[in-house]
Amino acid sequence: MTAANTTPADATRFTIREVAARLDAGARAERCRDATFGRVFTEHMVTLRWDPDAAWHGGRVEPMAPLPLDPATVGLHYGQIVFEGLKAYRLDDGCVGVFRPDRYGERFRRSADRLMMPRLPVRDFLHAIEHLIRVDADWVPPDRDRSLYLRPLLLAADADLALRPARRYLFVLTAFVTEMFFGAKRAIDVWLSEDYVRSVPGGVGAAKYAGNYAAGYRAQAQAAEHGCDQVVWLDALERRWVEELGGMNLLFVEGEGTAARLVTPPLTGTILPGVTRESVLELAPRLGLTVAERPVSVDEWQDGCRSGRITEVFACGTAAQITSVGQVRGRDRTWQVGDGRPGPVATRLGALLADIHRGAEQAPGKWLHRIDDVRDRA
Incomplete structure (x- = not known):
């Protein structure tokens, strides 16, 4: 399925192309049996491109697939690459909540600026996340000890090895199901x-x-x-x-x-x-x-x-x-x-934070970015 998403006039637009045949619940459960960090990816990814003439453009939600990169890609040689890591949770009411994505988006911008890379507007950072979660909502786990980890990446994409900042960049957003990082709760x-x-x-x-x-x-x-x-x-x-x-x-x-x-x-x-x-x-x-x-x-x-x-x-x-x-x-x-x-302090803080992640406890301000139109896909 291909469709143009409706977004504000000044925002980057995304074209959506879903996989031809989705994994059913049983196949997803089998893949998620061992949800070790960074291994069980969802079925789609989001890409955006930047160049000095068009700025941010070419937004796509598409099936997860290898990236075609020239062997001379700047990011591969000079390390002009930054990334982020944030999480989405299945809320107690069945919707999905992303924890403080605006703060992660702001840090992503600061990292990019330090590496002399273009700063993705937080608005577009949020839209990319919303698009990926909507198309892969079935992957957001209901288990309290699991979540959907979101990995935004910005890569210098020039095929030109002059020793200078690149002139073209590729943004990629992927997601994977993950469980507790150190396994069972322990010190x-x-x-x-x-x-x-x-x-x-x-x-x-x-x-x-x-x-x-x-x-x-x-x-x-x-x-x-x-x-x-x-x-x-x-x-x-x-x-x-x-x-x-x-x-x-x-x-x-x-x-x-x-x-x-x-x-x-x-x-x-x-x-x-x-x-x-x-x-x-x-x-x-x-x-x-x-x-x-x-x-x-x-x-x-x-x-x-x-x-x-x-x-x-x-x-x-x-x-x-x-x-x-x-x-x-x-x-x-x-x-x-x-x-x-x-210890008791870590335990209490951990429980409070977990309740906020699931929407069971009121968070200060707008820490939880809700995506409400995925409730029926849990």
């Missing part, structure tokens, strides 16, 4: 990276840039060799200050009960400004928690856990949601956080 073990760093002052640490992730593979492999789930990135200059984990931000809980407060490293340009981090900091007062953004050293982390001043540590991110840290390991030291299990 994870983390490894202090003292041999490698993720970012440096003045670099691209605050951008969701593809190279940041590939450059972290070696440190993540080192963490795995020491029996850890994630790497802890330290600052590049002193290797003293805690920054973030391999794919998520870190928060520390000081004290207990009504005296508890959250502490997290400040955004100094070397840390990715997580939307989940931002959301947790905004939700914390609802649970009676105060919030502080300040540097935290490795020594303070270790000493705080030993003295009992730091009672919990947890990571947060789009994929991992809220995940407690149980043990920290390094080259010459190891210590436990609390009793090594998920």
Whole structure:
């Protein structure tokens, strides 16, 4: 089926071409049996193109298929690629909600700007998401521990290897069904990276840039060799200050009960400004928690856990949601956080965030972007 979608006159238009034969419910269930992160993709994708003459144009919703790329494509050689990651959830009333897509769209624009790429208007970012969810609504899982992960990507598409920013770009949006990032709810073990760093002052640490992730593979492999789930990135200059984990931000809980407060490293340009981090900091007062953004050293982390001043540590991110840290390991030291299990603050925040994702709890502002006309396709 091919149709032109009705959009505002000043917005990018999308042509819709659906697959000739959709997978039935049984085939989808079989493919989703093992929904390991990044493997079970839906049946369609969205593409948009940009060039200096036409700006954003050629919007398409089409069957998921390989991309035809010239071997000289700039993004493949010079790494001019940024991406995003956000989630859609099946709401308790049967509709679909996308969590804070405007904030992810704004970060996508900032990442693009840092790499000297055109900034996709948030309006078009939202329209692309709405189109893909409407055509693949059957893939949004009803299970509470599953969601539809949306992956927007912007790629320099020139077939010209002059060492300069590209003049043509390709935007691609795909989606896949995913479950809990670390499997069953548990506290994870983390490894202090003292041999490698993720970012440096003045670099691209605050951008969701593809190279940041590939450059972290070696440190993540080192963490795995020491029996850890994630790497802890330290600052590049002193290797003293805690920054973030391999794919998520870190928060520390000081004290207990009504005296508890959250502490997290400040955004100094070397840390990715997580939307989940931002959301947790905004939700914390609802649970009676105060919030502080300040540097935290490795020594303070270790000493705080030993003295009992730091009672919990947890990571947060789009994929991992809220995940407690149980043990920290390094080259010459190891210590436990609390009793090594998920703590009460992380548990309460995680439950509150999950309820907001499903529409069971009222969110501040307009955090949940509802797509109402897919209710009957669940």
